[in-house]
Amino acid sequence: MSNAPDHFPGTTPSAPPRVEYARPKRTRRSVLLADHAARRIIITGGVAVIAAVLGILVFFVWQVVPLFRGGALTGVVDFTQPPAQAPVAAVFWDEYRSVLVELGKDGGAAAYHAATGAPLEVASLELGEAEPRAFAVDAQANRVVFGLSDGSLNAATVDFEVAVLPAGTQTDGARPAGEGQWVDATAVYSRIAGEQLRSVTPRVRQDPEPVVGAGFAPRALALCVAGEGPSRVEAIAVLDVTGGLTLHLARARQNLLTGRQQLQVRSYPLPAPPGPLAEPRLLVSEGGTAVLVCGADGTLYRYNTRTPAQPVLAETVRITAPGVEVSALAFLTGRQAFVVGGSDGSVNVAFAVSQRGGGTADGLRTRVARELPPHDAAVRAVVPSTQGKSFLTADAAGAVWLRHATSEKVLLRFPRNGRAPAAPRLLALAPRLNGVLLGDADGHTQNWGISVPHPETSWRTLFGKVWYEGYPEPTFTWQSSAGTDDFESKLSLVPLIFGTLKATIYSLLFAVPVALLAAVFTSEFLDKRVRGLLKSSMEMMASLPSVVLGFVAALVLAPVIERWIGAVLLGILAVPLALVAGAYLWQFLPRRLADRHAGLTRFGLMVTALLAGFGFARAFGGPFEELFFGGAFTRWLEDRSQGATPFLFFLLLPLGLFGALWVGARLGDGRVRDRLRRLSGWRAGFLDLGRAATTTAAACGLAFAGALSCQALGLDPRDGLVGTYVQRNTLLVAFAMGFAVIPLVYTIAEDALAAVPDHLRGASLGCGATQWQTTLWVVIPAAMSGLFAAVMIGMGRAVGETMVVLMAAGNTPIMELNPFNGLRALSANIAVELPEAVVGGTLYRTLFLSGLVLFAMTFVINTVAESIRLRFRKRFRQL
């Protein structure tokens, strides 16, 4: 420390006069300042870093929580409409929630501004002399069809013409209507980003000619518009007053001469529903492939009209509980599943599922798959959303709920305080699922803004079994996207968690024995001259980037393993056997010689035995397959006609070995051991070899007997344990992951073994125990918790490994134990799907949730390992 020549008046007088300090006795300001600053910076920085690292967890939770929230009401505007003369047939809403068009049952149309109720001009339908009897709506296509008393069907389309204009260019007649909106006689103008104006003009366009000219007056109608452009098909189902059922399929055709678009209609008569029908309701699916007729009593007639010229009444089924009437019926988007509202307030979702031997004409059977929370009074209306599987239900007591069909959640319950206890006259759901319109008979109308960002997720859809549309039974399924818009996303994390655990368990089955045994050998038996070298070469394996492991596994090893699968299976058996055989041969050596060469020579021989095992497996892999699996293992897996005994035999071999050892211990193994003790040199070796050979033979015999009896019992491993072989499979993942897990477990286990105090070893050896006995009964028990911690840490690594499973596992989200099939792990799933997920969308948040699950899994595993390790350390401090 340099000395500053400053004089400190405060200190000199009190100092002993004799001593002359060259250095000041007060700390320099700069030192104090530096100390203070360093303290501040380090504490702030340190706390910030730790907080940031721990903040990851908070961020994940924050991203995930919205998944489990229902919906929220974001605002409401009220206005009063003049009471309409006719009941409402259909309401159409534009996607910007600005204009509503209402069609009365008499064909009269009215349009108004959705926020204020200001009227807009719109043309009514020209229905002529005849009286409208029935109507049907396709909300997705904004199309409506009216059936008149003369049997003609008239269609109309409601259009919302949208134009973007420069700011301030609305017509002079436009008057302000609410925040940033103007209304004139025909259009609504709203201010949008970039100093622009959007105008929405409603139009009702009636087709110039009726779709169907004449016939019997209809009782009920159904309409479905599917496809675009030339593949557009309009399907109209008609139930007429005589009880006749007809399916009209209208396709747009370009007239070659005039160039005009014309509807070309083909009509197909369907067999009449056999029973009497009160208040019939009709549904028709996309392209008219199925027609459903439902009476009020709950009887459903399903017609399969895939070939409309040959319609089949496929089944007749009751879809409500006895005594309950159907009071509302509507298709969800995709027109596979439909919602049935009952007079008892029940709300159920039903769809046709394929069922073997279902007893129906087309092998499909309509099942009520989901029962949603019921209303208190009869359900009066079901309004499906045009986006996703959400829908509105209204009951006779005036309650209006927004629900979701897959998650079965009630997303929103609309407060109807003070209103008449009756179902609303007007009920509409905005196309983007961001608004709901409720209108009462007295003209009072509420326009609710709603926010339901993630209607399709709940704890049950993420972690439970869900009966998805078209599936024969409830399943755990992960399928986040498909080609079509009205696809029901299946976001169950269970198959992914299963995949992660499967990859982890199979790789630990391979890696843990290898790593632990190798660690024990390194620490207790290995010559110290090579110990350092072998240890560091194993550790080097730990630093291999996992992408390299994945690449080698998937592109180099996968074809090799597929080709040599017989050799691989044989190797699992042959390599340990070769080592054991080596050991028994070694026992023939005289003790003195054996002791002298117990170091490197023995290890060299072990390597040789291992290589011999490999060589044996490679050479006899083909014959082995031929003998046990009738040619090729992969074909055996598929071909159930070949017996399962050989494979069962392999599975039961370990059990057989235990059995044989147990039986041997009962049947005079003690006497053999006594003899062994008395014999010496090669004689003992010979006897021991005989003992081992007998045990092995007995084990094989037991295993074979077990296999035969299992076969007789009809057990076949191909029922669940093994199955289809694919090139990128779990076996491969387990092997490749071994490269990542073995060095980790090995290093930690070796450290734990090395930490066992040497006086324990010395005491044991001093008592006359052999090296092997000391290892088995003293060192390993003492290091047990450390070894366990090593396994846990290896497990944590295997759970989170991404590149190896991404590249080598095939990424099929299936739930099978079969090690020859692929899997999809949580980590690989994130890597595959997150780059494409829409920010803030349901898939995005679900992937965050799977990240959180992964985080939690590894955190728990590591904490367990850490606490075990701490206990282990404490124990050694006591020893």
Add this chain to the structure above:
Amino acid sequence: MSSTETRTADATAARPLRRSGRVELSALGEPGVWGMGGALALGVLMVLGFLVLILWNGLAAFWPRPVERLVLTDGTVLAGEPVRSESFTPAPSPQEESAPASRRTLYRVANYELYNEDFRWVEAGEIAASSRPEELLLVERTEWGPFIGQLEAAQFGDRLVPGSEVASRELHAQIENAQARRRTVLELERGQIGRINRALEEQRLELRRVELEHGVGSPAAIATAARVEQEAVELQRRYRELVAQAAAIRARDEGFRLTLTEAGGRTTTLRLSDIVRLYAPNDLSLTGRLQVYGSRWWEFLTSEPREANTEGGVLPAIFGTFVMTVLMALMVAPFGVMAALFLREYAEQGRIVSAVRISVNNLAGVPSIVYGVFGLGFFAYGVGGALDQWFYPERLPSPTFGTGGILWASLTLALLTVPVVIVATEEALAAVPQSMREGSLACGASKWQTIRYVVLPRALPGIMTGLILAMARGAGEVAPLMLVGVVKLAPELPIDGVFPFIHLERSFMHLGFHIYDVGFQSRNAEAGKPMVFVTTLLLIGIVALLNAVAIVVRNRLKKRFATGHF
């Protein structure tokens, strides 16, 4: 430390054996010992096998192999490099139970534009005759992969030379000239025209910025628009000039061509400027081979990839990996050390600190992909999105920082490796004896002085080791990078000569991702394989080098501060 004692213990164990001569064989546990030894041997063999596989394939990938000309039994003639052969069992035909096993060889027949395949399996039984004609040429091109054929004729400007009279020296000189022309064109198109395009884009953004600030149609915006218009005219003129210049060179290139005949007799004309390398594989001396080998390695290390990354070099990937790792180290070192100093030197040791310590320890074991998810959600979309809103509104909706980029990637990796550095630093700090701190404090040093001059120097080996190991981990990590900014082909490097020189928002290429991309996403996995092996070799080399440096640093610094360890 235990090893010597174990050996002496071994001796004591052996003595009673010899005395009595009677020891039960099962007490020696030979089968068990052999099982353990086998496990170790298996582990070591796995390491060795892996390294040999990578080294062999990686080092051999660029070695020029001879090209064989085959006449098949059905009369087809083809020429190709034998890649590998294997024995296989033909699919059993309905007539016979199982066909006998036979051998087949994979040939790289090249000439993709003619054959629509790069590789072809040829069964041993199919071959009627095979030879290695010396006049066969292998031409590596900028597009369509290599071409194998015989030189028919060469056109050098207005001189037409028949194939047999083309002097190899002149041919190579002409190819070099053509390559120089290609580089000129590239400089014109990428460098100068790129600069003009950037200037135009800058102007568009400037106009947009003014519009956002003052409103569309405001006087300022109109003035800027007029100025931009004026400058654009000049830029457009220069642009047209440069395009004409490039077109002129291209037109000249058309006059330098080679006509080659493939094995089947069809001819193709190649522009000299499209040729990367040309050699006669069956007529190469050892030096010639070494030259080709060396030039391929040089190309690999110093040039950009071509042919969807399956050919050419990996310079951008090396550069990206390097820049990302260095950025990561710059971020992780101060913060990791700070956090460890706080935990070990400043915080009051108690339950909370040990809980924090355990959590930090655990975070080192959290899967890297989880950090990737966090990086994407928090850094790229959260922080980056906000930055875009504040500083780059004129570029929206195309994101600047609001998407993956090298800054976010290195931040994510820093977060991933900071627990490693904290744990390593803490251990190093704990290993500094308390007596040294007390001695320093007793001499009157302040706490910071003690840390600065006594504790940190002694902990330095441990800290450096931790940091270098963190860098090794960061360099080899791919999974989180796939989410936060790695791309298969980055048009621009994160550091270049354009102001402001360091572009932290740019996406980048990475060696690890290169392996994944070429191995899994390319058109022809077989064609990409040599590239993947060489890249793997390079990546493993870098990681191993970092590890080795860590060990050396630890040992050297340890020697310097050899005292005070227990």
